[in-house]
Amino acid sequence: MRRFVVEADGGSRGNPGPAGYGAVVRDGDTGRILAEAAEFIGHATNNVAEYKGLIAGLRAAREIDPDASVDVRMDSKLVVEQMSGRWKIKHPDMQPLAAEAREVFPRGRVRYSWIPREKNKEADRLANEAMDAGKAGRQWEPRPAVASGPAAAPAAEEPLETAAPKAGWAAPADLGTPTTLVLLRHGETHLTPEKRFSGSGGTDPELSEKGRWQAERAAEALAARGSVQAVVASPMRRTRQTAETVAARLGLDVRYEEGLREVDFGAWEGLTFAEARERYPEDLTAWLGSTKVRPTGGGESFATLTHRVGVARDKVLARYPGKTVLVVSHVSPIKTLVRLALGAPPDALYRMELSAASLCAVQYYADGNASLRLLNDTGHLR
Known part of the structure; x- marks a missing residue:
């Protein structure tokens, strides 16, 4: 059984007053941060915010692996003692929140312990970020920075990424069978040859005739190779069609993972790069210069994409340890998985070529190390 550590906190500026929570999920063995959550919740007390942070942290852990065990660590003596069953929950605002927290994981799989505030800095930071965002009238967004251990602290100017640590020559020799993710980009749609933005906020096109041919060649x-043991895919139409073609040939079912969908390009959906530059020159320049900038019209930043793709990756790794899994996705998620495996900077996304129906492969080891084995292989399409 996999083990997670959830660190959660909440705060209220006024108690009651403007309130928010933060939570992180760590791998129980390595201490690596796997997920984070934060939210501004409006006018509330400290205790309500702390309970909501607990619930968010537990839910984030369940998203990664619903069969895991969880150690919850909080600097709220009240929440720890009440959830451990040693103190009665008398306040009517606390009772439904405690009941909600108990429903996330089965009884007996969550343990609670108190930690001093100075050891709960990550959750406290997120809670304050959420309150700051609420004060500014905006939503909280994750910040990209590699976090690879319990003492890792993100640089102030970079967001937090759920990135795999870099592989090294000094890694232990006996790490068991790695989990291999074979990454297949979907086949062409009618938008692909024209190099138009085609994300999760557009028309969700189906495969073209050439795209269906490419999916068949990938299936063959x-x-x-005969090594694929499971198929996981983005739920968008073009990835579903590609995945189902391959899975039918392999005699496997397809499991769909929302976190693998393409980034939302907002108002740029359906445009070529040149058209987007002509219509939104300043927005496009800002987007190319920072992973935290969203496309025009409320699209999705690459920082947000990185966070959800990292969570989706960890869910797949937890579900299929030691197996070879075909992951059918899109340009941006696959490039992000490759970048995280290499420990490369965010702008490495712009330095990779990823053809329609191409194959990549990354192996993940028990100590968290990752190794890129294949990139943009199109030999099956010749």
Whole structure:
């Protein structure tokens, strides 16, 4: 059984007053941060915010692996003692929140312990970020920075990423069988040859005739290799069609993962790069210069994409340890998985070529190390 550590906190500026919570989920063995959550919740007390942070942290852990055990660590003596069953919950505002927290994981799989505030800095930071965002009238967003251990602290100017640590020559020799993710980009749609923005906020096109041919060739190549044991895919139409073609050849079912969908390009959906630059020159320049900038019209930043793709990756790794899994997705999520495996900076996304129906492969080891084995292989399409 996999073990997680959830660190959660909440705060209220006024008690009651403007309130927010923060929570992080760590790998129980390595201390690496796997997920984070934060939210401004309006006018509330400290205790309500702390309970909501607990619930968010537990839910984030369940999203990664619903079969895991969880150690919850909080600097709220009240919440720890009440959830441990040693103190009665008398306040009517606390009772439904405690009941909600108990429903996230089965009884007996969550343990609670108190920690001093100075050891709960990450959750406290997130809670304050959420309150600051609420004060500014905006939503909280994750910040990108590699976090690889319990003492890792993100640089102030970079967001937190759920990134795999870099592999090294000094890694232990006996790490068991790695989990291999074979990354397949979907086949072409009618938008692909024209190089138009085609994300999760557009028309969700289906495969073109050429795209269906590409999916068949990928299916033949993967069947010939004979190593794929599971298929996971983005739920968008083009990835569903590609994944179902391959899975039918392999005799496997397809499991869909929302976190693998393409980034939302907002108002740029359906435009070529040149058209987007002509219509939104300042917005496009800002987007290219920072992973925290969203496309025009409320699209999705690459920082947000990185966070959800990292969570989706960890869910797949937790579900299929030691197996070879075909992951059918899109340009941006696959490039993000490759970048995180390499420990490369965010702008590395712009330095990769990823053709329609191409294959990449990354292996993940028990100590958290990752190794890129294949990039943009299109030999099966020749």
